[in-house]
Amino acid sequence: MLITITVIVIGGLVGLFDLPGLIRRKEWRETAVYSGMLVIATGFSVIAANLWDFPSPLYIIMWIYEPVNQFLAHLTGT
């Protein structure tokens, strides 16, 4: 729990560092991209810092290339 709170506080501090300037300059597109990335990053970091089980993003790559690899293996006979 302490770790989760620490990570969320760090995420909030990062937001406090950059967001006021962006909002003051009325750069809404920048603000949207920044906040989206910050929320995703904080979520991932909470999972990572607590060592919870989470499927690796590399499974997407394995899912994409599994048929290709099987086809190549069939072709070369290995």
Add this chain to the structure above:
Amino acid sequence: MLEQGRLGTRQLTTLIFMMVVGDMMLIYPSVITSYAKQDSWICAFIGVPLGMVLMAMFLKLCSMHPEKNLVQMARSILGFWPGTFFSCFYLFFFIIGASTHTREVGDFMTTQIFPYTPIRIIILMFVIVIAWGVSHGLETMGRSSELLMPVVIVFIVVLAICLLPQIDTRNLKPVSDTGVVSISQGILVSIIYPIGEVVPIMMILPYVAKQAHRTRDVIIAAGLGSLVLATLVTISLLVLGAFLTQHNIYASFVLSQKISIGSFFERIEAIMASSWLISTYFKAMIYLYAFIVGCAELFKLKQYQMLVLPASLLVFGLANLISPSITFIVITIVPYWVDWDTTLGIILPGCLLLIQLLKSYRKSSVTPNNSSQE
């Protein structure tokens, strides 16, 4: 334009050398030997000129749009939405690449040097250093790579020379006994691992000052980098043999532990580790920089500096999540990673280049007057 700074040709070449050598110094001998066994040194040396050809292809693609980075290039060649999709695939590769290199640093440090430190701490420290570098901009990265490259080169040379007394040519026999498929897989790996992973350089090429000999110097730097890697593969085969090279994840580290000259000059593996860390640091930094600049370009933002901190936090999270164990990243993912690198490093830039050439050919054949005026 997003980036205000300009790199010189020498800084660009040192960065490219760092990216070719970085992170591959430790794992490349084991990966290539798992495909081509005792003939992998032949594959590695055949891969040197082919890698230079691949680098020339990247430069040719960039020279057709000298003011544009990869995202802008994809959008202007393929159209808006296909280009956006194409760039998203590349950006996913960049962020996963940065996290993978960070994770490899963490895995290496926790298994070989600091066994009692949690991996999260090492990853956090590495990410802080990367974020510090990226937030200072492109020129700083170029200059620091210029400063640190002699350290890397000197240590690789020391490693190669000090192992000369221990080589045994019987380890290379039987020569070319592994079959055509294994050899061609080895050649593919020897192109795609060192040079194919330099693809984020296409994000920084528009920010390089136009100077004479740029193309020649860059290609020579890429060739030198893969030559260094081929030498490392050959030495680890000659000293350790094919079996030990294949089954040691960190073959070069084991090699530097074997250095012992007169029972006096030995235990220099920490210097090897630090030279590997320096080069991996530059590789991860360029990947993170490419991701940030690509994101800013994809959403048409006015600046990119403010994205450094959230992107570094993302790298910290992903580096921990990316593999459940150390074997996943060095054994399970390798065949898929080779495919992914082939797609991103050879097939997609090749397609872009072909489409661009066809377009310019059609334009020049339809309206010959306009092209002569341009």
